[in-house]
Amino acid sequence: MADDKFDAIVVGAGPAGSACAYVLAREGKNVLLVERGDIAGAKNVSGGRLYTYALEMIEPGMYLRAPLQRKIVREQIMLLGERTATTIDYFDPAFAEKVPQSYSVVRAKLDEWFAGEAEAKGATLASGVKVDGVIEEGGKIVGIRAGEEEMRCEIVVAADGINSLIAQKAGLFADVEGHAVGIGVKETIELPDSEISTRFAVKDDEGAARVAIGCTDGISGGAFLYTNKGSISLGIVFNPAQAAKQGRHVQDILQDFKTHPAILALIEGGTTVEYGAHLVPEIGYRGIPEKLHREGMVVIGDAARFGINTGLIIRGMDLAMVSGLAAAQAILAAEDTSRVGLLYMKKLEELFLLGEERAYQNFHKVFEIPRVFREVPKLANEAMQFLFRVDGKIPTPMVHGLMDVAHRNMSFGQMLADGWKVYRSL
Amino acid sequence: MSIKRLSPEESLALNKFTVDEGNPHIVVDKEICAHCTDRACLVVCPARLYRLKDGQVSFEFAGCLECGTCRVMCSEGGITSWNYPRATFGVTYRAS
Numbered sequence: 001m002a003d004d005k006f007d008a009i010v011v012g013a014g015p016a017g018s019a020c021a022y023v024l025a026r027e028g029k030n031v032l033l034v035e036r037g038d039i040a041g042a043k044n045v046s047g048g049r050l051y052t053y054a055l056e057m058i059e060p061g062m063y064l065r066a067p068l069q070r071k072i073v074r075e076q077i078m079l080l081g082e083r084t085a086t087t088i089d090y091f092d093p094a095f096a097e098k099v100p101q102s103y104s105v106v107r108a109k110l111d112e113w114f115a116g117e118a119e120a121k122g123a124t125l126a127s128g129v130k131v132d133g134v135i136e137e138g139g140k141i142v143g144i145r146a147g148e149e150e151m152r153c154e155i156v157v158a159a160d161g162i163n164s165l166i167a168q169k170a171g172l173f174a175d176v177e178g179h180a181v182g183i184g185v186k187e188t189i190e191l192p193d194s195e196i197s198t199r200f201a202v203k204d205d206e207g208a209a210r211v212a213i214g215c216t217d218g219i220s221g222g223a224f225l226y227t228n229k230g231s232i233s234l235g236i237v238f239n240p241a242q243a244a245k246q247g248r249h250v251q252d253i254l255q256d257f258k259t260h261p262a263i264l265a266l267i268e269g270g271t272t273v274e275y276g277a278h279l280v281p282e283i284g285y286r287g288i289p290e291k292l293h294r295e296g297m298v299v300i301g302d303a304a305r306f307g308i309n310t311g312l313i314i315r316g317m318d319l320a321m322v323s324g325l326a327a328a329q330a331i332l333a334a335e336d337t338s339r340v341g342l343l344y345m346k347k348l349e350e351l352f353l354l355g356e357e358r359a360y361q362n363f364h365k366v367f368e369i370p371r372v373f374r375e376v377p378k379l380a381n382e383a384m385q386f387l388f389r390v391d392g393k394i395p396t397p398m399v400h401g402l403m404d405v406a407h408r409n410m411s412f413g414q415m416l417a418d419g420w421k422v423y424r425s426l
Numbered sequence: 427m428s429i430k431r432l433s434p435e436e437s438l439a440l441n442k443f444t445v446d447e448g449n450p451h452i453v454v455d456k457e458i459c460a461h462c463t464d465r466a467c468l469v470v471c472p473a474r475l476y477r478l479k480d481g482q483v484s485f486e487f488a489g490c491l492e493c494g495t496c497r498v499m500c501s502e503g504g505i506t507s508w509n510y511p512r513a514t515f516g517v518t519y520r521a522s
Contacts, residue, residue, distance in 0.1 A: 032507070036510060036513055038514055038518065039518075041519065041521075042512075042517075042518045042519055043516070043517070043518075043519065044519060044522070045491075045519060045522040046522075106521060106522065107519070107522055108519055108520050108521060108522060126511045128514050129510060129513055130510060130511075130513040133484075140465060146513075147513075153513055162494065163494040163497070165509075165510075174497055175497070175498065177498070178466075178498050178499050181495075181498060183470055183472060183493065183495045185472045186434065186522060187437070188521040188522055189429070205440075231521065233522075238470075240470045241464070241466075241499070243469055243470050244466035244469050244470050244499060246466065246469075247469060248469070249434070249469055249474055250469065250470060250472055251434050251437060251472055251473075251474060255431040255432060258429065258431070259429070259430075261432055264429060267429050268428065269428055269430055270428070270429055271428075272429070272432065272437075272440060272522050273440060274440055274441055274519065274520065274521040274522055275432070275437035275440055275441060275491075276441075276491060276510065276522035277472035277473065277491040277493040277495070277518055278491075278493050279493050279494050279498065280496060301497050421465070
């Protein structure tokens, strides 16, 4: 292998890396796709939803071949009290029509398939290979080192995930900081497919995606639930700095959520088959490193910290794919490697990735409001209890009762301050 | 089996690990950790591999989920080296 020189070496066969390798190989480039897992996907964890437009950008109709789980037609928001729960359920069959808007996914399946697609187009897939460092000559990155082996290329594409040791070794940016990430923990729970369809009131190929707050012991963060084929992905993403201060172990808080009566009813009878954890970029545009390229290297996907989280929409894999496409287009268009970096940044704009990131750039500030994660969901549930409870006694007048509930949880000043902060952030 | 609370050990026992015996991919210097007051690792490691034993931070690398949270949250530099496990070792996710 040492004698070959590749047009491009892509480090990491996740959604970003495989998208990049697929497009480059399809257009005739000699690509090496390196993956440290024995199989692509073996090291990867995500909540589990892919917005389909990204696959369509890479190749129309490609999603039809992909091992996707369920088309998401129910978007659910859950506010949890200690034993209570208030759920908003938005059902939209249009989300399943034509090219569906999104699917739940299992990364072990999706990533293996996608790397295989790149391989089928002519990319060389090297699984079970851990990249230890980069080769630098004359101020340029000219290849990678893996153990004793050196592999050379025109350009290295760093798609090695949120920890991106490769981009750090190339001196592009420092390690990601605690405030800019979330720690996600997740259980995959097997449950018969028909049971999932019944419990979530969906057809067999359709599914629900749920986000929940009020289940993190007041830590900035939220839970997610995705219905797959024959399994449910259930997890929580926490702000690690707040979790550290709060002092309770994150795995333990996940167990609370899992056994909350309103959640337990959905997963009862199931079997947990895997426990995963992963870091996710949490602060969107403001978390993206200043430099995503130098001569001989571009950084894509989680490694570039692309992410959008509005609390309702949580995106990473789609942005990873789009950034992989942007890098491939830049490599294909550049006359020489010194031009690739700037072209890549231009393509990120043209494909709207950076514009989308900017549109949500202050959104993470909402998650800095501490009351969002404890008092607000508690207040919502207490208000519901007040509205629905019948006990044969003379009720408190409606307005007074609701004001009492509100004041038990938050002062008027806090409500005003929080409301203003939300308004400013959106 | 039905749904029940799982301890960290029970959670990890569900996963497939190939342990690189004698080759820890993360190295922790207990002398440095002895002076650390944050000790975020004790709470944020999702595998709960950092524990207090006789007042000292102890670390077990088998069972690592390779997320990187400990490295990101380590404030005093007690983690002197953080790497992914060697190729073919570590966790193999099959359903995540």
